[in-house]
Amino acid sequence: MIEVNNLSKYYKISKEQKKDRGEKFSEDFVIGVKNISFNCIPGRIFGLIGPNGAGKTTALRMIGTMLKPSGGNITVNGFDTIKESYFVKQRLGFLSGNTGLYDRLTAEEMVRYYADLHQMSNSEYMRQRNYLFNLLDMNQFSSTRIAKLSTGMKQKVNIARTMIHNPKVVVFDEPTSGLDIMASQNIIKLIQECKNNNKTIIFSSHRFDEIKLLCDDLAIIHNGKLFFNGTFKNFINQMKAKTLEDEFIRLIGGAKSV
Numbered sequence: 001m002i003e004v005n006n007l008s009k010y011y012k013i014s015k016e017q018k019k020d021r022g023e024k025f026s027e028d029f030v031i032g033v034k035n036i037s038f039n040c041i042p043g044r045i046f047g048l049i050g051p052n053g054a055g056k057t058t059a060l061r062m063i064g065t066m067l068k069p070s071g072g073n074i075t076v077n078g079f080d081t082i083k084e085s086y087f088v089k090q091r092l093g094f095l096s097g098n099t100g101l102y103d104r105l106t107a108e109e110m111v112r113y114y115a116d117l118h119q120m121s122n123s124e125y126m127r128q129r130n131y132l133f134n135l136l137d138m139n140q141f142s143s144t145r146i147a148k149l150s151t152g153m154k155q156k157v158n159i160a161r162t163m164i165h166n167p168k169v170v171v172f173d174e175p176t177s178g179l180d181i182m183a184s185q186n187i188i189k190l191i192q193e194c195k196n197n198n199k200t201i202i203f204s205s206h207r208f209d210e211i212k213l214l215c216d217d218l219a220i221i222h223n224g225k226l227f228f229n230g231t232f233k234n235f236i237n238q239m240k241a242k243t244l245e246d247e248f249i250r251l252i253g254g255a256k257s258v
Contacts, residue, residue, distance in 0.1 A: 001200055002040035002063060002169060006072035009033050009058050009224075032058035033224040035072070040217070042168075043198040045191065047215035047232070049205065051252065055224040056204045060173045063202065064094040076169050077200070090118070093167035095175045095187075101154055101161075103147035107138060110146060111160045118165035125164070132160045135193065136186055152183035159190055169200040176207065188214065208244050222252040 009032035033055040040046040050056050061067040063074055065085040073080060079087040101110055111132075115125040133139050136156045146154060155175075163170070172191060176184040191214055194201050205211055211218070211232075218235050220228040228235060228251060241247040 001042060001075075001077060002046075002202060003075045004036060004038050004059070004063070004072070005074070007033055007036050007059065007062065007069055007074060008071035009055075009062060009067065010070045031055075031224040033062075033221070036219075036221065036224075036226050037072075038219050038226070038229050040169075040200050040202050042200045043195060044201070044216040045195055045214045046202045046217045046219070047205070047211050048202060048219050048221065049211060049248065050221040054221045056221055057173055058224075059221070060094075060171050060202065060204060064092060064171055065089060066094075090165075091168045093162040093165070093170045094173070095159060095162040095170065096173040101146045101157055104145060106143050106145055107149070107153075107157045107160075108142045110157055111164050114161040115164045120165060128164055128166050129160075132163055135189070136160060152180060152186070155179060155183050156186055159187065163190070167199070170194050170202075172201070172203045172205075174204050174206065176205065176210065184210075208248070212244060220248065220251055227251045 010029040011032055012029050036055075036059065038046070048056050048059065058067065062069050063076065063081065065081050065088055068082060073082070075081070076088045077091050079091070081088050102113075105113065111129060112125065115129070120128075133142060136159060138153075138156050138160060141149060141153055144153075146157060149157070159175075170191075172187070175187045179187075188210065191201060191203060203210075203214060215232045218228065218230065218232045219226055235247075236244075239247045241250050
């Protein structure tokens with residue numbers, strides 16, 4: 001479970017940056033997110049959506065222990081992301097569209113490296129490795145160096161290294177961005193498998209078709225503030241526009257944050 005309580009993140013800016021923002025800007029900081037709260041429940045897919053610069057990635061990186069909050073707190077399966085970050089990392093997988101893989105390693109070596117970081121036994125590794133490589137159809141290129149892999153193949157390696165330690169909580173930060181249909185489907189398949197295995201899942205995407213297909217719960221963020229937080233079913237029931245896309249635009253264009 002992920003519990004986010006009154007979470008805020010502010011970034012200090014220099015005098016030059018402040019000047020670039022114009023005479024009307026008087027603050028010494030900019031807002032990443034401001035006083036947002038939500039819960040992600042095991043066995044349900046929580047969608048976090050918003051326009052570019054809304055604060056989605058900032059919030060997800062704080063959940064993933066990569067950023068420290070300016071205010072509020074986050075717990076992942078009962079562990080505080082600041083005070084108990086080691087235990088959070090043990091239980092969490094973080095997948096984004098930026099693979100950042102080592103070109104000189106093979107797919108197998110890359111995944112094994114992350115298993116070793118998590119101090120997995122050989123039997124644990126082989127069990128999870130075989131499950132993931134079969135699920136993602138990776139066996140045919142397991143011994144190929146990453147530099148020679150296609151974009152879709154690299155993303156499969158990225159998925160496998162993220163999931164090799166069988167995390168109970170998984171963060172997907174726009175994982176299908178820039179990918180073709182086949183590569184995107186591998187990620188969709190994985191997210192559905194995570195739900196079937198009762199994992200806690202938070203999913204951010206710009207693709208409304210993916211949101212409609214996958215999400216049980218939904219939060220909309222804009223300018224660092226929440227504009228909706230509830231079940232996807234409730235969102236559909238309260239819509240005033242005809243489509244999800246139009247309702248999204250309507251909300252962030254004029255509604256008050258929650």
